[in-house]
Amino acid sequence: MPRVDVVAIAWTTAFIDRPADVFDSAVTFWLAATASSLSATRGAHGQFATVVPPDGDAYLRVQRVDADRGSHLDLHVDDVEGFVAHALASGAEVERSITSPPILRSPAGMASCAVAYHGAGRRPAPTRSASGVLNLIDQLCIDIPAARFDQECEFWSALTGWELRASSVRQEFRFLVRPPDMPLRILLQRRNDDEGPAHAHLDIASDDVDALVADHEALGASVTERFDYWTVMTDPSGHPYCVTSRDPRTGLLA
Numbered sequence: 001m002p003r004v005d006v007v008a009i010a011w012t013t014a015f016i017d018r019p020a021d022v023f024d025s026a027v028t029f030w031l032a033a034t035a036s037s038l039s040a041t042r043g044a045h046g047q048f049a050t051v052v053p054p055d056g057d058a059y060l061r062v063q064r065v066d067a068d069r070g071s072h073l074d075l076h077v078d079d080v081e082g083f084v085a086h087a088l089a090s091g092a093e094v095e096r097s098i099t100s101p102p103i104l105r106s107p108a109g110m111a112s113c114a115v116a117y118h119g120a121g122r123r124p125a126p127t128r129s130a131s132g133v134l135n136l137i138d139q140l141c142i143d144i145p146a147a148r149f150d151q152e153c154e155f156w157s158a159l160t161g162w163e164l165r166a167s168s169v170r171q172e173f174r175f176l177v178r179p180p181d182m183p184l185r186i187l188l189q190r191r192n193d194d195e196g197p198a199h200a201h202l203d204i205a206s207d208d209v210d211a212l213v214a215d216h217e218a219l220g221a222s223v224t225e226r227f228d229y230w231t232v233m234t235d236p237s238g239h240p241y242c243v244t245s246r247d248p249r250t251g252l253l254a
Contacts, residue, residue: 006161007083010117011076012184014140014202016051016062017069022237025220027062029236032219033204034060034137035127044099056124059183060137069111070239071200073140073184074101075160076117083114090158091151106155108148109197123183126205126248129215136248139203141187149190152198156186169229169253178251185251201239203230205246207254212243229253 018026030051031038039050039058051060061074077083080102084094087104095103101113126136144152153174157164160176167173172190187203206212213223213231220236230244247254 007077007079007086009075009077009083009160009182011057011059011120012140012182013059013061013074013076013115014137014184015072015074016060016202017065017071018062018237018239019066019068020064023062023064026235026237026239029219029221030060030062033129033216033221036060038062053124054127056122057120057183059120059124069199071140071202072110073112073186073200074115075104075112076115076120078117080114080116087114087159091155092159104159106152106159106198108144108152110142110144110152110200121181123181129212130218131211131215133206133208133212133215134248135204135206135212135243137202138183138205138246138248138251139185139187139244140200141189141203141242142198142200143189143191144198145194145196146190146192147194148198149188153188156188160186162186202241204241204243205248205251206243207245207248209243209245216243 016030035054037052039052041049047064049062050058052058084102091107093105101115104112126134129135153164157176162176165175174188176186178185209231221233224232224234230242232240232242234240245254246252
């Protein structure tokens with residue numbers, strides 16, 4: 001296949017996708033957790049809305065869905081068709097619809113969308129939680145079946161054009177080096193199983209994990225498991241996310 005040049009990603013957006021029966025509880029929680037407000041709904045069935053941060057440009061959205069999908073990524077580019085060609089050359093499968101942007105499926109089945117860039121460029125600053133913890137949702141973690149991990153890591157590096165690096169914390173993590181003004185990092189995690197496709201969850205950088213966990217418990221979240229550098233939680237809709245001990249300003253380990 002002939003080489004297709006990388007079409008630069010100008011912005012990224014993470015979608016919080018939730019089924020109708022838990023959608024409202026999830027939205028209420030994430031608005032409180034991020035000190036954000038909600039835009040007017042849009043879409044044929046009012047299924048979309050933007051999470052509007054108190055500072056910077058929006059990079060989180062909510063979507064009411066039929067199936068339980070967790071989170072997905074929108075990749076904002078100047079040339080959607082050029083990016084689709086690049087994605088195909090990188091190993092993606094592409095699903096097209098008259099009413100929605102192209103859906104890109106990674107080799108391990110993780111979905112993302114290629115969308116037109118409309119000028120966002122100012123990464124939101126961290127906010128303070130109820131107890132004063134500095135924090136920011138700044139990372140999408142893609143959870144990858146063990147047998148597909150190496151292939152999936154190479155795919156995401158090729159797709160984004162971002163450098164792939166090994167984590168200094170644990171061998172099952174790798175990450176992509178994002179451009180300075182990009183709102184979301186991409187973390188790649190090797191799962192312990194080979195069942196089902198890759199999926200994704202949100203990670204929050206914080207300067208006090210235990211205090212932020214307590215703040216989130218007060219909002220209705222629950223602790224699932226604690227590790228040295230992060231705590232796994234579920235939001236009130238039952239979906240996992242992580243509170244991590246990374247610097248909310250840089251995204252790097254404190």
